[in-house]
Each structure stands twice: as C-alpha cells, then as structure tokens.
Amino acid sequence: MDGKLGIGIIGCGGVSEVHGAAYMEFCDLCHIIGVCDVAPARALGRMREWHASAVYDDYRNLLADDRIDVVSICTPHYLHAPMAIDAARAGKHALVEKPMAISVRQASETVNAARENGVKLGVIFQNQYTPNNKFIHREVLPLLGEIQFSYLATYHYRDSKYYARDPWRGKWEQEGGGVFVNQAIHAWDVFQSYNGGVDYAIGYWANILHPTIEVEDIGYGLVEFKNGSHGKLFTTTCWTGQNEMIIQGEHGRIVGSVEEMGNCWFELEDKSLQERLMEELQRERQEAKYDAEKWGEGHKAQIRDFLEGIVEGREPFVTGKSACESMKICDGMHLHGWPYTEQLRQYIRGNFHLPEGVEAGRKQAWDGGQLHQRILGIVKNPERKLETLASL
Numbered sequence: 001m002d003g004k005l006g007i008g009i010i011g012c013g014g015v016s017e018v019h020g021a022a023y024m025e026f027c028d029l030c031h032i033i034g035v036c037d038v039a040p041a042r043a044l045g046r047m048r049e050w051h052a053s054a055v056y057d058d059y060r061n062l063l064a065d066d067r068i069d070v071v072s073i074c075t076p077h078y079l080h081a082p083m084a085i086d087a088a089r090a091g092k093h094a095l096v097e098k099p100m101a102i103s104v105r106q107a108s109e110t111v112n113a114a115r116e117n118g119v120k121l122g123v124i125f126q127n128q129y130t131p132n133n134k135f136i137h138r139e140v141l142p143l144l145g146e147i148q149f150s151y152l153a154t155y156h157y158r159d160s161k162y163y164a165r166d167p168w169r170g171k172w173e174q175e176g177g178g179v180f181v182n183q184a185i186h187a188w189d190v191f192q193s194y195n196g197g198v199d200y201a202i203g204y205w206a207n208i209l210h211p212t213i214e215v216e217d218i219g220y221g222l223v224e225f226k227n228g229s230h231g232k233l234f235t236t237t238c239w240t241g242q243n244e245m246i247i248q249g250e251h252g253r254i255v256g257s258v259e260e261m262g263n264c265w266f267e268l269e270d271k272s273l274q275e276r277l278m279e280e281l282q283r284e285r286q287e288a289k290y291d292a293e294k295w296g297e298g299h300k301a302q303i304r305d306f307l308e309g310i311v312e313g314r315e316p317f318v319t320g321k322s323a324c325e326s327m328k329i330c331d332g333m334h335l336h337g338w339p340y341t342e343q344l345r346q347y348i349r350g351n352f353h354l355p356e357g358v359e360a361g362r363k364q365a366w367d368g369g370q371l372h373q374r375i376l377g378i379v380k381n382p383e384r385k386l387e388t389l390a391s392l
C-alpha cells in the first residue's frame, strides 16, 4: 500500500491486546489490515479497536489476503504450529505466541516451513527483551568463564478459576502441558539462553492440587546444556514464592528472578569491573525507558525487533530456532517423567501434608512446606544427577 508492512492478527483474546497496541504504536512501520477469531464478536471488537479493514472467522482466508505480510498468532497452544506452518506456506512472516508448539517435533516442522518458504519466524518470549537481559547477554556472559552449575525455581500460583476460563486450558491435547509450557517456559527460555542451548532434559512431575485439569501443576528436572554444564529446575502453580536463579560461572554469576521482568543481575569476582558494568547497565536502563512494571512493554520491544528484522533482512533476537530450546526442556521433562507421574503424586500425597485443594492452600498461606524444602534441596544440589523425591 504505502511501503508499510500489512499485519494480520489471528486470535483476538487476552494477549492479542498487547500485540494490537504495539502494531498501532509502530505506525511508522506497519498497519493492521485484518483480524481473525472464531468468536465473531471478539473479532469485530478488535477490528474496530485497531481500525482494521478486514475481519475473518477462518484464518486461511486471512492468510489469502495479499495485503497482509506479517501475522501474529495469538490462539491456543495446539493451533500455533499448524497456523505458523500455513502462514509460511502462504508467504507470511509469523510471530507466534509462546509456546511455539506442543512438541519439539511440531516446533522443528515450523522452523523448517519458515526456512523453506523464506519467511521470518519469531516466538514471543518478551522477557528476553529487557535491558537487563540484553546487557547480560552482551557484556556479562562472555566474562563468566566456564559455567559450572545453574538452577532456577519459579512459582506461578493458578487457581481452578483460571483453568475454567477458557476451554483449551488444562488439557493435554490443547494446552500441551501445564505449568511447564504455559508459565515456566518464559523463565526457562531465558535460562537456556544463558547456557547456550539445550542438549537434553529429564524430570519428574505430577498434578497434586488441581483435580479439574489433566496437566502438571508441579515438576522438577535436570537439563544438560550445549555448553557442557548442567542446571536444575523447579516450578509449580500450587503456591506462590520468590523466584530464584543462579548461573554460576568460573569468574562470577548471574542471579535473580527471570519471571515477568527478565530482571536478572550479576556478581563478578572482579569488583571494579562489576561496579563499572553496573553503572553502564543503569545508564542503559534509563536510556531504554523500558517500564518493566508495565504489561505489554516486552511485547512492544519484541514486535519492534521483529518488524525491523523483516525490513532490514536480519533475524530477530528470538528466532523460531532459538525458541525450540525451551520446548526441548518441556518435552524432555514431560516424556521422562510420564511413567512416574502417578507414583510421584501418590508419594507426595502420602508423605507430605497437603491442603485440600489449591484455593484452600492459598487461604492458609501454604508455601509448600516440607515438600517445597525437599524439592529445593534436590534442585540446588550441584551433583550431576536427578534424585527422585522418595530417595532423599
């Protein structure tokens, strides 16, 4: 039309709001042409909100609209890979919400489809776009020397109402997992990127407090990274807690909470270097004017990078290929832990005092008690093996 990229947004539910807002703000680069949802009222509402000119109830018709160059895919998890593959075949660049697929196999099929059709593929991991994260990748990681050990524990309390909100949540076939693929994956993607990608992962998981859903609400695991180091993970939707992460290198470490804000810090052996880099980071944070408290800020940064990548003919910071790495953790932990799930659930229920359900736990301010302490003991143990809960 006027040299700007034409945008289509598929899926007009909750998260689409921040995609639409970012594209509207970047009117120097793009404009929203079409929206699509199987719920007509939602689609129409978004069409008006974003001043789009076309509304579709079938995404294939949106993909056939030749005014559209780029699509955001904001649908339930099981639709991400098929829609992104169809988008690639239709010659559209696709920015897909996390998780990019519900298996590594689907994820790599998506990457291949984008490559074969010469289009860009991005996956939303907005915590990768914080000033802290970019600074750590650029300035701090190269100084750490060999990574010796890492761990990450994240807490994402979700009650039954959350799962009842939309029909696709909590189901293996549609959500593709629970806390691993929906909540923890944000932090896992940052974690894996500090370690240079994933070789393989194993883990144990169960559903202990969410009887209305099929998928896991707690799990822990071990990841072997491509850099030769290993790390351990814990995550749950059963209680709240303070996220913790350590990436221990020879000459320093990265510390902090990566969930929500991508807000990690670092401690270096060389204190004068540490001081200088901290000052530099503070300066960059101010210049970036990145409001870490504001929902949508990370999406905005990632969407800008994706659009500029298309215009400049370069890859975005988070590519489809890099996003496969955190999918490997989800798949590895799910598949390894699958045969032990019922055993683990019975063991936990028989050996730890649990509240009646997730809401009861919240009322009692239950913090996982002894169960939490046991699992943290395993996760913080730098030994290169994964104990079962019962063996401690």
Ligand SMILES: NC(=O)c1ccc[n+]([C@@H]2O[C@H](COP(=O)([O-])OP(=O)(O)OC[C@H]3O[C@@H](n4cnc5c(N)ncnc54)[C@H](O)[C@@H]3O)[C@@H](O)[C@H]2O)c1
Residues within 6 Å of the ligand: 010, 011, 012, 013, 014, 015, 016, 036, 037, 038, 039, 042, 057, 058, 059, 074, 075, 076, 077, 079, 097, 098, 099, 124, 126, 166, 182
């Ligand atoms: N990056 C983040 O921080 C973040 C936050 C929230 C959600 N998400 C992700 O965004 C995705 C959507 O989540 P949500 O909370 O917006 O869910 P939602 O249920 O609110 O929205 C999904 C929308 O997709 C529509 N839809 C379903 N099938 C469709 C089809 N075949 N064609 C077109 N539209 C279809 C639904 O009608 C619904 O409007 C999920 O992958 C979720 O994990 C990411």
